[in-house]
Amino acid sequence: MDSFPKRVAENILPLSVARTLPAAFREWHFTGQTVDHEIPEETCRLCDKEGLRYHFEIRNDQTGHRLDVGSECILKFQVAVFDEGRELEPDEARKALAERMRQMRLESCLRALERLAAAEANDILSNALTYYRLHKSLTPKFANVVFWRLQANAIDHDPTFFKVRLDKSSYVTDLGAMPRRNIHRIWKALTSAQRKKAIELGHSAPPE
Numbered sequence: 001m002d003s004f005p006k007r008v009a010e011n012i013l014p015l016s017v018a019r020t021l022p023a024a025f026r027e028w029h030f031t032g033q034t035v036d037h038e039i040p041e042e043t044c045r046l047c048d049k050e051g052l053r054y055h056f057e058i059r060n061d062q063t064g065h066r067l068d069v070g071s072e073c074i075l076k077f078q079v080a081v082f083d084e085g086r087e088l089e090p091d092e093a094r095k096a097l098a099e100r101m102r103q104m105r106l107e108s109c110l111r112a113l114e115r116l117a118a119a120e121a122n123d124i125l126s127n128a129l130t131y132y133r134l135h136k137s138l139t140p141k142f143a144n145v146v147f148w149r150l151q152a153n154a155i156d157h158d159p160t161f162f163k164v165r166l167d168k169s170s171y172v173t174d175l176g177a178m179p180r181r182n183i184h185r186i187w188k189a190l191t192s193a194q195r196k197k198a199i200e201l202g203h204s205a206p207p208e
């Protein structure tokens with residue numbers, strides 16, 4: 001079994017009935033439980049990879065053992081992923097885990113916005129929270145105020161998880177009219193297409 005790293009075998013075989021890989025993987029499935037640890041300092045209990053922010057729980061059907069692993073290992077070793085009782089094909093499993101990740105990022109943004117709205121009595125911030133709950137994105141103007149105040153209040157957040165919408169001409173106009181400081185403040189939340197748009201409007205990327 002040269003194709004399986006020794007540490008993976010050492011981690012999973014003692015918790016499985018089968019004595020070899022990949023047979024032992026067939027006893028395991030993703031339970032649907034995930035944890036966002038907020039800080040990327042967790043370890044994958046399968047491959048020992050460090051620096052994980054998200055844990056996905058897998059369980060052995062026969063021994064009942066559970067392991068917190070990274071989503072990459074679930075896909076790489078084809079640990080079963082189910083949706084309403086049906087085992088997903090590999091490409092479906094990849095999409096399902098990506099969707100779960102997207103959901104956790106959205107929830108992380110909402111937690112940051114909730115903390116912010118609680119920290120400051122400011123109508124713009126409570127409106128931004130309501131807006132994000134509804135649209136799962138912010139307007140450029142909301143994004144600017146939100147990032148400014150998140151930083152000012154030292155509220156932990158990842159700006160790349162937030163989405164900014166430019167799907168109305170008024171939002172594009174707002175983006176074009178923004179002072180450079182504000183554009184740079186929301187830059188990390190912009191997609192590469194949106195950054196290109198900002199540059200077309202006369203803005204420049206922030207210094208590295």
Ligand SMILES: [Zn+2]
Pocket residue numbers: 044045046047048049069070072073
């Ligand atoms: Zn792993």
